[in-house]
Amino acid sequence: MKRFLLSLGVIALVFSANAKDYAISTPNSTLIISAKEGEAPMFRYYGSRAEVSDVRGAGRMINGQEAYPAFGTRCDRPYASLVKQHDGDNAVKLVLEKVTESKEGTVSTLSFLLRDVAHPTLAVKLNYSAYSDCDIVKMNAEYINEGKKPIVLQKYLSAVLPIQSDNCVLLHLDGTSKNEFNEHIEPLSNGVKIISTQSGSQVSKHVNASFMLGLDGRLDETNCPVVAGTLVWMGNFHFEFHNTLQNRARTLFMGGINPAASDYTLAAKQSLATPEMVFAYSTEGKGGVTRTLHRWARKYQLLDGTKQREVLLNSWEGVHFDTTEENLNGMITDFAKLGGEMFVVDDGWFGPKYPRNNGVSSLGDWGIAKSKLPNGIRPIIDLTHKNGMKFGIWIEPEMVNVKSELYEKHPDWVLRHPDFEPSYGRGGGQMLLDLTNPKVQDHVFSVVDNILTENPDVYYIKWDNNMEMFNASSLYLPKALQSNLQVDFTLALEKILKRIRAKYPDLIIQLCASGGTRMNYGFMPYFQEMWTSDQTDAYHRIHIQWGALNFFPSNMLAAHVGSAYSKYTQRLVPIKFRFDVASMCRLGMEMVPAKLNPSEREYAKRAIAEYKVIRPIVQQGDLYRLISPYDGDKSFTSLMYTSEAKDKAVVFVYRHLVWREMAEPIIRLQGLKADAKYRIREVAPEVEGKPVRINGKVVSGKMLMEEGIVIPELSKSFKSNVPLSEIRPTNDWKSVILELTEVK
Ligand code: DGJ
DSSP: OOOOOHHHHHHHHOOOOOEEEEEETTTTEEEEEEEEEEEEOOOEEEEEEEHHHHHHHTOOOOOEESOOOOSSTTSSSSOOEEEOOOOOOOOOOEEEEEEEEEEEEEEEEEEEEESSOOOOOOEEEEEEEEEEESSSEEEEEEEEEEESSSSEEEOOOSEEEEEOOOOEEEEEEEETTTEEEEEOOOOOOOOEEEOOOGGGTTTTTTTTEEEEEEEOOOOSSSSSSSEEEEEOSSSSSEEEEEEEETTSSSSSEEEEEEOOOOOOOEOOTTTTOOOEEEEEEEHHHHHHHHHHHHHHIIISSTTTTSSSOOOOEEEEHHHTTTTOOHHHHHHHHHHHHHHHEEEEEESSSSSSSSSSSTTTBBTTTOOOTTTTTTTOHHOOOOOHHHHOOOEEEEEEEEESSBBBBHHHHHHBBBBOTTTHHHHHHHGGGGBBBBBTTTTHHHHHHHHHHHHHOOOOOOOOOEEEOOOOOOOOSSSSSSGGGGGHHHHHHHHHHHHHHHHHHHOOOSSSEEEEEETTTTOOOTTTTTSSSSEEEEEOOOHHHHHHHHHHTTTTTTGGEEEOOOSOOTTTTOOOOOOOHHHHHTTTTTEESSSOGGGGGGGHHHHHHHHHHHHHHHHHHHHHEEEEEEEOTTTTTSSSEEEEEEEETTTTTEEEEEEOOOOOOOOHHHHHHHHSTTTTTEEEEEEEEESOOOOOTTTTTTTHHHHHHHHBOOOGGGTTOOOOOGGGGOOOOTTTTTEEEEEEEEEE
């Protein structure tokens, strides 16, 4: 479909001759904005790195697209900003006052200060930051009320981006708890596509604030221009993709805080910096933007992003609420024998008055449940250390149960409307604390602080959150400021997390929200890792991890080996396949190790030892996706990581569906050095099995990438005419991990 661009006459009306072009460039991308004092800044170009003269010469300059369209002048067009002034006026005309440039390390920032013509006490600063070492651009808008009266921000998005393609393919994620990160790839149809959430505290429950757009009708893994975006915000978000003939930029993206029920009253002399929107650009397909985002996240956004992560056992799936001393002691000693590095006590250990035996009670009462741990938590910590491991513990500090001492003392600390019965969460009595209340902020901080003060040797905390913001009313905020709640709640959470981090910079904290329902770049500066999903069925998990890995790096994705039988899918999956799936991210276990049979135990020991060998590449390497679980007859999945120097790689191959006479796939590797030779080693083969035939072979990078490898064992693992009594329900599963090392 072709679009009609503006005629030259109209361009002359929109642009005065001497507007200056500002280029915001990364190594491989350029965004051009032209701006002139007294006029609205205009987008001119976004795409691969280019000089203004080339863009102009090729006729690729965008005509007539405001960089930050506000409701007021061209009210027929999509707008990123809608402001109600103190006198009720809701139309603004934002024009340039000045441009400032700054540089800090690898980041150059251009800021455009805009001012409203009718109410000059409203200023909006647009910030654009470019990295010199990766293809990342960050944007946000800052609203400044210099007036003496409050104003109301009704739409205050962070960023607008022109996409110069009228034929985009969109990748986005959806899901729910235990079924997170389903990958959807679809043509961006004409009209307006909106992806947004109002789940509040579980902001990523059904959708994720991340997307990719393949340009010119394609979203290849390796070879097409792709733009990716992700919002750095722990609260509700809203994305709009405009694909209409009205757009001067062909396709227009805008995104930021969800304005739904969130009119934000900005007090006199106050400002609000909207969250940053991060964009990655690559001509190397979706693999290219994934690698760019991963590298950037590890280096600049994720706390301790380049530090190695431990192999841990978490007690939840093993014993659930049955966290007795006996159960925990058994798990600790058995896991240490398998080579474990950390033990984490999950839910169930607390509740002095109301012991936590299910989801109905105790949240808020962070003292020991003596009925389960008569000697307290100290002996458990000591035993963990005696077994050479680190210790971690579960909390859900933003919550309270109605059946708790905390609620008995402070029934006004919860989010609810004063005049009607609230909606309750898990167990029928869970409620979200009102973080806008400073006393509640102190309480949440003290949950962590008390544990660490009493037990300074606690190394890790699992911070859970099992409830959406059902009741978006605050008993603390005045009536007139109720619609500030979503933003103020998120800012309060950030304040608490900053306070915790100031005192406990090295504490490892895992973010969990009924699994991965909070996965967002906004949490990364405070949490080293996130629990990807409660779904530990390895087949299901392949899809969940595959989806999450589009945007989130492997070292922050906790992946645990559960028991053979998944209670959520009722599927049986053998131990090697389970380990091989979990080993593609941050490996852990989630079971009672004593329930493993001797051969499974032997295998677990081997797999953990081998994971420690491949861990530096898995946790820090560049990800290349080779076969998607969504493609073809859905029998295979494959992906690999390579070291930065490309001298080492780890390849994962999974068969998850057997067909009679099926052909094993040809797997073309990526990201290696064509002229180097690599030795292939199979990682953690079956205990009784033989290594695959290509184990030990030395092959050139050129061959591995251009012609690929074939692993016949992936298709020939079952015999014909096996008696029914010998048929296992696990015949589909087969997996191979290969380590490649350059032979110098
Ligand atoms: C939900 C989490 O996702 C689980 O891993 C576990 O921690 C439970 N909560 C505990 O209640």
